[in-house]
Amino acid sequence: DAMVIQNPRYQVTQFGKPVTLSCSQTLNHNVMYWYQQKSSQAPKLLFHYYDKDFNNEADTPDNFQSRRPNTSFCFLDIRSPGLGDAAMYLCATSRDSRATNEKLFFGSGTQLSVL
Amino acid sequence: AQSVAQPEDQVNVAEGNPLTVKCTYSVSGNPYLFWYVQYPNRGLQFLLKYITGDNLVKGSYGFEAEFNKSQTSFHLKKPSALVSDSALYFCAVRLEYGNKLVFGAGTILRVKS
Numbered sequence: 001d002a003m004v005i006q007n008p009r010y011q012v013t014q015f016g017k018p019v020t021l022s023c024s025q026t027l028n029h030n031v032m033y034w035y036q037q038k039s040s041q042a043p044k045l046l047f048h049y050y051d052k053d054f055n056n057e058a059d060t061p062d063n064f065q066s067r068r069p070n071t072s073f074c075f076l077d078i079r080s081p082g083l084g085d086a087a088m089y090l091c092a093t094s095r096d097s098r099a100t101n102e103k104l105f106f107g108s109g110t111q112l113s114v115l
Numbered sequence: 116a117q118s119v120a121q122p123e124d125q126v127n128v129a130e131g132n133p134l135t136v137k138c139t140y141s142v143s144g145n146p147y148l149f150w151y152v153q154y155p156n157r158g159l160q161f162l163l164k165y166i167t168g169d170n171l172v173k174g175s176y177g178f179e180a181e182f183n184k185s186q187t188s189f190h191l192k193k194p195s196a197l198v199s200d201s202a203l204y205f206c207a208v209r210l211e212y213g214n215k216l217v218f219g220a221g222t223i224l225r226v227k228s
Contacts, residue, residue, distance in 0.1 A: 002205070004158070006158075024217070040220075040221070041221075042205065042217075042218035042220045042221060043159070043205070043218050044218075044220055045215060057215075090158055090159065092158075094160075099146055101164060101166045103149065103161040103164060104151075104159070104161065105161070106151075106158030106159040106160070107158045108156070108157050108158045109156075109158050109181060111187065
C-alpha cells in the first residue's frame with residue numbers, strides 16, 4: 001500500500017562521487033518535494049516540482065539538482081557530495097501546493113552516508 | 116518570516132497519563148498549522164491540521180490540538196498516552212498566502228509502561 005516510495009533505503013557514497021536518490025508515487029499528485037533532514041533537526045525544504053515547474057529554495061546549494069521525468073517519478077541528484085550532505089532525504093507529495101491546507105504524504109526516506 | 120518553535124526536545128510520560136507536546140508559531144498572516152509524527156526509520160505521517168473554525172482540532176490516533184491565537188500556540192494533546200505513541204513529533208506552519216511548510220525542530224515523546 002506504499003504510496004510514496006523511496007529507493008534505496010540506505011545509500012553510501014564517497015566524497016565527491018555523484019549520487020542519485022529516487023522517489024516514486026502512486027497518488028498521482030501534482031506536487032513533489034525533496035526535504036533534507038539532518039540528525040535531530042527539522043526537515044528542510046530543498047525544492048519542489050509543481051507538475052513540471054521546478055521551484056528551488058533560495059538557500060539550496062547548487063550541488064543539489066532534481067529531475068522529474070513524469071508525474072510518478074522524481075530524482076534528487078547530488079553532484080559532488082560533501083561530508084556535510086550526510087542526512088536523511090525525504091520525498092513528499094501533495095495534490096496542490098497552491099492550496100495552503102493541503103497535507104503532505106512522505107516516503108520513508110533515504111539515509112545518505114558520505115565516506 | 117514564519118517560524119515554529121517546539122520548546123521541549125523531549126517529553127516523558129507514563130502510559131495512561133495525559134500528554135502535551137508544545138508548539139508556538141510566528142507568522143505575519145493567518146497561519147495554517149500542522150502536526151506530523153515520525154516513527155523510527157520512517158517518513159513523516161500527517162496527524163492533524165488547523166485551518167479555521169473550532170480551536171480544538173481532532174486528528175489521528177486519538178490526538179488533538181488546541182489553537183490559541185492570543186498565545187500563538189498549537190499544542191498537541193492526548194488524554195491517555197500509549198507506549199506506541201513514542202515517536203518524534205513535528206509542528207509545522209504554512210502562511211495563508213504561501214506554499215512553504217516550515218517545520219519545528221521536533222520533540223521526542225517517550226511513553227513508558
